[in-house]
Amino acid sequence: MTAHLTRRNFLQISAAGALSLSVPFSSAKEVDRNIRWDKSFDVVVVGGGYAGLATAVTAKRTGKTVALIDKRAWLGGDGVLSSGIFYSARTKFHDEAGITKNVSVDDYWKQICAGIDDEPLAKVRDNSRNSPVYFGVSKHNPEVLRKAAKYSPKVIDFVHSYGIKFLPMNPAKPFQLTVEKPAVSLFAQKMVEELEKSKVPVMTMTRVTELLTNKGAVVGVKAQSTEGGKPMFIKGRSIVLATGGFLDNEALMQRYKRFWCRAEPAISAVGEKRAKDRTGDGIVMAKSIGAALEEMESMPKLSARTQVGIPLVSWTIFDVEPSYLVSTKAKRVVDEHVARYSGACLALLRVGEPYGHVIFGQQTFEGPNRRRFRFDEALKKKGLFKADTPEELAAKVGLDPKELRKTIDKINADAAKGEDTQFGRKDRLFKPLAAPYYITARGYPIRYKTEGGLEVNPDFQVLRADNDQPIPGLYAVGATCGSITSRISDAVASGLIAGLTASGLKAP
Ligand SMILES: Cc1cc2nc3c(=O)[nH]c(=O)nc-3n(C[C@H](O)[C@H](O)[C@H](O)COP(=O)(O)OP(=O)(O)OC[C@H]3O[C@@H](n4cnc5c(N)ncnc54)[C@H](O)[C@@H]3O)c2cc1C
Numbered sequence: 001m002t003a004h005l006t007r008r009n010f011l012q013i014s015a016a017g018a019l020s021l022s023v024p025f026s027s028a029k030e031v032d033r034n035i036r037w038d039k040s041f042d043v044v045v046v047g048g049g050y051a052g053l054a055t056a057v058t059a060k061r062t063g064k065t066v067a068l069i070d071k072r073a074w075l076g077g078d079g080v081l082s083s084g085i086f087y088s089a090r091t092k093f094h095d096e097a098g099i100t101k102n103v104s105v106d107d108y109w110k111q112i113c114a115g116i117d118d119e120p121l122a123k124v125r126d127n128s129r130n131s132p133v134y135f136g137v138s139k140h141n142p143e144v145l146r147k148a149a150k151y152s153p154k155v156i157d158f159v160h161s162y163g164i165k166f167l168p169m170n171p172a173k174p175f176q177l178t179v180e181k182p183a184v185s186l187f188a189q190k191m192v193e194e195l196e197k198s199k200v201p202v203m204t205m206t207r208v209t210e211l212l213t214n215k216g217a218v219v220g221v222k223a224q225s226t227e228g229g230k231p232m233f234i235k236g237r238s239i240v241l242a243t244g245g246f247l248d249n250e251a252l253m254q255r256y257k258r259f260w261c262r263a264e265p266a267i268s269a270v271g272e273k274r275a276k277d278r279t280g281d282g283i284v285m286a287k288s289i290g291a292a293l294e295e296m297e298s299m300p301k302l303s304a305r306t307q308v309g310i311p312l313v314s315w316t317i318f319d320v321e322p323s324y325l326v327s328t329k330a331k332r333v334v335d336e337h338v339a340r341y342s343g344a345c346l347a348l349l350r351v352g353e354p355y356g357h358v359i360f361g362q363q364t365f366e367g368p369n370r371r372r373f374r375f376d377e378a379l380k381k382k383g384l385f386k387a388d389t390p391e392e393l394a395a396k397v398g399l400d401p402k403e404l405r406k407t408i409d410k411i412n413a414d415a416a417k418g419e420d421t422q423f424g425r426k427d428r429l430f431k432p433l434a435a436p437y438y439i440t441a442r443g444y445p446i447r448y449k450t451e452g453g454l455e456v457n458p459d460f461q462v463l464r465a466d467n468d469q470p471i472p473g474l475y476a477v478g479a480t481c482g483s484i485t486s487r488i489s490d491a492v493a494s495g496l497i498a499g500l501t502a503s504g505l506k507a508p
Contacts, residue, residue, distance in 0.1 A: 031212045031219060037235040039201075041067045043502050044221060044236030046208045046282060049077020051478025051491040052242030053191040054158070056200060058499020059240075066200045067234065069223055071207035071277070076188030077244055078278075078449065078479070079488050081267060084179035086159065087489040088152035093177060097169040108175055109149050140294050140455055144483035147458045151493040158496060162190035206232075211239065211285045217472035218289070238473055238502035241462070242495070245450035245479040245486055246280025247300065256296035256452065262349050263300075266446035269308040282480040283453050291474070292455035292465040294482030300450045301486075302345035304356070304443035311383030313358060313373050313440045315341035321369055322431040323360040324411060326439075327353040330394060330403035332411070335423040337430070345445030355442040357397055359408070361433035375438075383441050393437045408433055453482040459507065460498035475502045 042064035045056045053075065056068045068075075089108035094100060139145055156177055160166070164183045170176065179187065195202055203223070210222040212233065220235040246252045247265045254261060264270055265278075287293065304315045317323045318336040325336050325344050333356070334347035348356050365375055365386075378384035385396035394404035412432040414420050420430055454476040455463045461470035477494035479486035484494055500507040 031214050035212075035233055037220065038232045039067065040235040041065045042236070043067075043238045043240060043499075044069065044234055045240045045242055046221060047077070047242035047244060047478070047480070048072075048075035048192075048202070048204070049242060049244055049478060049491065050079035050188065050488055051244075051480070051495045052077070052240070053188060053195070054492045054495025055240050055242060055475075055477055055499045055502065056495075057191050057194050058496050059503045060195065060198050060200050062500065062503040062505055064503045066195075067203065067236075068195060068200060069203045069206050069208055069221075069234070071205065071226055071281075073205050075192050075202070075204065076185060079491065080185040080188055082184055082488050084181070084184040084488070086152075086156060086177045086179070086492075087175050087487060088156045088177055089149065089175065091153045091156045091177070093156065093166055093169055094174070097171070099169060099171055099174050103174050105150050105152075108152065109146055111175060112145065112149060138295070139483055141457065141483060144456060144458050144460075145485070145490070147497065148484045148490045148493040151496055152489055154496055155489055155492045158492065159187055162187060164190070208243075208281065208285070211289055211474070213289055218474040236473070237504075238475060240460075240475040240477060240498055240502050241282030241286060241454065241480050242477045243280070243282035243480050245278055245453070246283055247278040247447060247450050248276035249278070249280045249284070252280050252283070252296070253450075257300055257450070260300050260302070260349070260447055263302055263345065263445040263447045265448070266305055266444075267448055269305050269310075269312075270444045270446060271308045278450075280450075280453070280480075282476060286454050286462055286471075286474065286476065289471065289474075290464050290466060291471060292463045292468070293453065294455040295452040296482065298451040299346070300447040302342045302349075302445050302447055304341060304345055305446045306383060306441050306443060310441050311374065311378045311381045312443065313375065313378050313384055315344055315358065315443060317358060317360075317364075317369070317373055318344060318429075320429070321360060321364045321367055321373075322429045322433070323358050323364055324407075324433075325356045326359055326399070326404065326407055327351065327356050328399070329353075330399040330407055332407060332422055335420070335425045337425055337427040348445050355444045357399070357442065358440040359393070359404075359433065360438050362436055362438075363431070363434055365436075365438055378440070385439050385441075386436050387439075388436050390437060393439050397439055397441065399439075408437065449479065449486050451482070451486055453480045456481050456483045458497075459501040460494055461501070 043059040043066045045052045045068045048068050048070035056066050060066045089105040090103040094103050164187050165180045166177045205226045206223050208221045208223045211218050212220040218239050222231050224231045306312045327333050387393035390405040390408045391401035394401040415432040456476050460475045462474040462476050475498045477498045478491035484490040497507040
């Protein structure tokens with residue numbers, strides 16, 4: 001259950017749950033005609049994150065028999081760790097806020113194509129033409145992502161139907177709806193309660209290890225308790241894989257995202273205790289029966305984190321305050337404002353730097369975001385340091401004093417002329433730094449979620465690699481699926497769609 005799950009709580013529980021990894025996968029087999037099924041359902045959902053929960057609830061509402069299986073002791077997946085920002089085209093909340101122009105599904109789709117609300121392709125792209133990208137619509141069939149976009153207002157209605165409230169909308173971000181905290185776990189809890197009320201068997205601490213097929217169709221799964229015991233054979237007319245991404249699957253990471261293996265996998269801090277259980281199980285199992293993969297090489301989402309125990313001044317500071325990133329050589333590496341937090345991490349990786357520091361001046365410290373970035377707390381707890389001169393500032397974190405002086409002088413000279421001669425910054429936050437100066441503790445680029453996975457059609461049926469045809473009986477949703485993004489909006493949208501299609505209904 002997810003009730004009032006805090007991040008710390010989660011990390012403790014999930015570290016304990018690491019034993020689930022000890023159950024091995026076996027390769028897919030055609031089922032024996034005499035197999036004795038332990039249980040049988042219309043729809044079997046594997047994975048109880050937002051995508052799996054939304055699928056199970058939707059399928060159950062159509063009157064089907066449904067089971068939900070999750071290898072962890074708790075449900076809600078990564079959704080309960082997210083900041084709860086849902087992206088959507090026009091909803092009743094837009095109308096209430098008077099945001100009614102340029103917010104149609106078509107407008108939203110244009111934003112997705114341009115990547116305006118997230119990391120635009122240009123922001124994270126390598127210089128090469130064939131560079132892997134984090135986001136965007138370089139999908140084999142963009143209609144799948146477009147369908148998720150079309151369902152976005154339904155996602156908001158669905159979330160709101162559980163009594164979840166949204167913060168007032170910001171007209172500058174007309175496609176973002178952020179839930180009130182701690183609604184990310186409440187949303188999961190409400191879906192679980194609905195499943196429990198409608199007597200859907202919810203099997204936690206049970207790991208699906210194999211897809212069972214008959215004449216090429218998926219007809220069931222083999223599962224095992226993470227505490228051991230006999231395997232179970234569970235029959236399903238439709239099997240929906242909702243097992244999340246593959247951040248912790250080193251083999252898949254090395255094969256498809258080798259460059260980003262330079263960034264440590266982490267969630268809240270570097271060196272944190274957590275189960276390394278985002279192992280892409282659904283992707284691995286479906287691949288072994290011939291499923292197609294999509295966008296596996298795209299960039300995982302990167303962010304900066306400090307070492308455990310040191311407060312982080314979030315690198316989203318580049319969005320809103322005059323602030324600059326310096327490497328271990330005390331040099332700037334990127335247009336910080338355009339790169340944002342994720343692109344800034346990528347820039348460090350590109351130049352082979354293990355970490356970076358954010359610098360800013362007194363004007364930023366005293367600016368309107370002082371509370372948001374918890375500068376005072378960071379100063380007290382060695383997440384932020386202050387000094388009167390660049391040389392003293394450098395000494396606080398072990399950087400070369402002369403280089404930092406040069407970097408700050410260069411920023412100030414360029415900003416005074418309004419021309420960033422190093423990285424071409426053109427934004428209004430490109431301003432000189434005034435003493436006293438501030439520098440953050442080391443911020444390490446980490447990867448916290450993957451993009452890419454199984455290829456599906458707009459009904460979220462998994463496709464075969466050899467002929468692009470759906471594998472009968474098999475569906476994939478959420479971060480398991482490479483045809484959408486791994487954002488929570490798409491995860492829930494895919495669940496609302498697959499909940500219908502896996503139940504044999506249309507999802508127009
Ligand atoms: C720290 C963090 C912050 C984030 N912030 C945001 C944000 O602000 N906005 C946003 O849009 N997205 C954010 N994301 C990403 C987003 O939360 C996820 O991509 C999304 O929730 C994925 O949902 P899912 O249901 O597809 O997968 P998951 O949430 O990963 O759920 C998968 C579930 O499947 C289970 N499972 C896996 N393998 C098996 C198996 N073999 N058998 C049974 N069960 C299995 C897992 O235990 C898990 O419960 C964030 C992610 C993280 C980690």
